[in-house]
Amino acid sequence: MENQTENNSQNKGSFFQSTTxxxxxxxxxxxxxxxxxxxxxxxxxxxxxxxQEVVDEVTQLWGKDVVFYGPILKIPYKSYQEYNVTNPKTKTVTIERSATIEYAYFFPEKLNNTSEVKKNTSLKRGIYNNVVFTANMHFDGSFAKPDYAKLGLKEEDLLWDKATIMVKTTNLKSVKSDLNIRLNQQKLDFESKPAEDTFYGTLETPAFNYKTLASKETIRFDLLMQYNGSNSVKFIPVGKTTVININSDWDSPSFEGTFAANDTTKTIGKKGFHADWKILDINRSFSQQYTEKIPNLNEYSFGVKLIETVDExxxxxxxxxxxxxxxxxxxxxxxxxxxxxxxxxxxxxxxxxxxxxxxxxxxxxxxxxxxxxxxxxxxxxxxxxxxxxxxxxxxxxxxxxxxxxxxxxxxxxxxxxxxxxxxxxxxxxxxxxxxxxxxxxxxxxxxxxxxxxxx
Structure with missing residues (x-):
């Protein structure tokens, strides 16, 4: 019995000493x-x-994503509504007409943009560096004579002397330049208007006389804007022909949106990148003119996202x-x-x-x-x-x-x-x-x- 116990103890000890x-x-x-x-x-x-909380806090103060939408020619017009009026004494019915003011919107014939996007590494909060950018944008192009006939409007109903130019963009508080636009030889200052939606802020010029300003039924425009922003720069191609050029010292861009950059001219290196886009009206499925309200065109936005490939x-x-x-x-x-x-x-x-x-x-x-x-x-x-x-x-x-x-x-x-x-x-x-x-x-x-x- 004692031998059996001793053997079991040895077997148990040998198992715990085994390789297994x-x-x-x-x-x-x-x-x-x-x-x-x-x-x-x-x-x-x-x-x-x-x-990320610190980055969100800094970008909230500095400026978030930049999306530019415009310029757009806005012309008010008279819209008439007919209704029947019955004379209570004679019981005769007459037709009367009342006029209300509505608005027509016309996109530019040509829209060109050259943007210089420079990163800013000076912002630091505690131990965190926040990489943001400053974007210098130059827009130019032209408006052709408004094709009001496509909207079913008559020329005599348009209020040509009350035309304005409007621009929609995100982060109005991050715009850091004087806001004005040159129309042919006349310079008009932009004014901030109540937001029509939660995504865009609206800038609009004072009224001007379109027929007085138009030269050969064409208005050329020139516009400079400077933004503080972060994350991305995007555009909506409202021109019948839209040409966008972006140069930046950012070495890790991500091209996003509905339209791809031109592969033959796109370059990416350690010192930055260059990208070009050319979009025609036949490349996107929306019109050049609207009445009442412009539809949501965010799905047609395109541009570049400035990313950190892999942070620490x-x-x-x-x-x-x-x-x-x-x-x-x-x-x-x-x-x-x-x-x-x-x-x-x-x-x-x-x-x-x-x-x-x-x-x-x-x-x-x-x-x-x-x-x-x-x-x-x-x-x-x-x-x-x-x-x-x-x-x-x-x-x-x-x-x-x-x-x-x-x-x-x-x-x-x-x-x-x-x-x-x-x-x-x-x-x-x-x-x-x-x-x-x-x-x-x-x-x-x-x-x-x-x-x-x-x-």
Missing amino acids: AKMMMVGLLTLVLLIPLEFVKDLISERSQRK YQQNERASKYGFLVIGLTFLIFFLIQSISKISIHIFQYSMIGLALIMFYTLLISITEHSSFTLAYLVAGTSVITMLVLYSVSILKNRKFPMFIGLSLTALYTFIYVIIQLENYALLVGSTGLFLILGAVMYFSRKIDWNNSNA
Whole structure:
């Protein structure tokens, strides 16, 4: 009976000393370490959200997206309504007519724009830099004689001496230039009008006599506007022929909207970009003239969004997603060394190694907020690798294996950094790297006797 109990105790002890048991404990520890790793991800998300709140606050004061819509020729006209009037005494019915004033809107024949968009990095709130821009826009073009017949109007019903020019645009408070437009030889100042919708603000000139101002039934216009803005610059092609040219020192544009930029003239480089658009009236499905109210034409907007390809918090978030891979592969390296060298590594020592690996991400996010992501990655990576190499010397009792661990971690962190920096080839490089890592693990583990309980 005593022999049986002793044999069971030996079998139980030999199982917990077996390779299988050690693998299970290391695997369980790896899963447990995902908990503090999730806390680190929450910290990154919280800091990113805080940055977005600051950015929203600054852009609210500086200026948001810029959308330009116009200029538009606005001419009032008389609209008549007939109604029957019955004489109560004679019972005769007469037809009377009353006139009301309504408005006709005419888009320009030609609309040309040249815009210079320059980024402004001077705005800083706390530790956050807010990248915004100043846009200098020059518009010119011409209005042809209004085609009022298409609207069913008569020339004598139009009030030519009460014509105005109107412009719709977002963020009126971010306009930083004098607001006037030159019509042939006459200059007219814009005035802000009550908003007709929640998206656009309206600017309108005082009334002028169209027939007096028109030269050969054509009015040429010239308009300069300067905006403070952020995020994007867009236009609505109200010209029968609309030509837009944008030059900027922003190196990461994203072209958006219904119409694509001209591929033959579009250039993007480290010093900025240039883009051209040419849109004809046959390219969009709305008219050149309207009565009563202009329909919502936002679906026809186009332009450029000025983006940060990957900001520091996105880079930190992407780095943290590889945390499980780093912890798993590092534990695997230590486990293979333990199996090959017959050196015993306690589960507590694995825990210290795992916590050191997680500290990499807290160091990374904290240093990034005060410097560049590259410098932060270098400092955090060097610190953690140095700590683990020194710790490995103490637990492995030699220098050969710690040097191998240091080189392996350096290669692993370098590999992850390269993946983070890549955009188009991240998946390809990542898959290839993982395939090579798997091959290396299979090679170094090929001679380990997994059936040896003391391994």
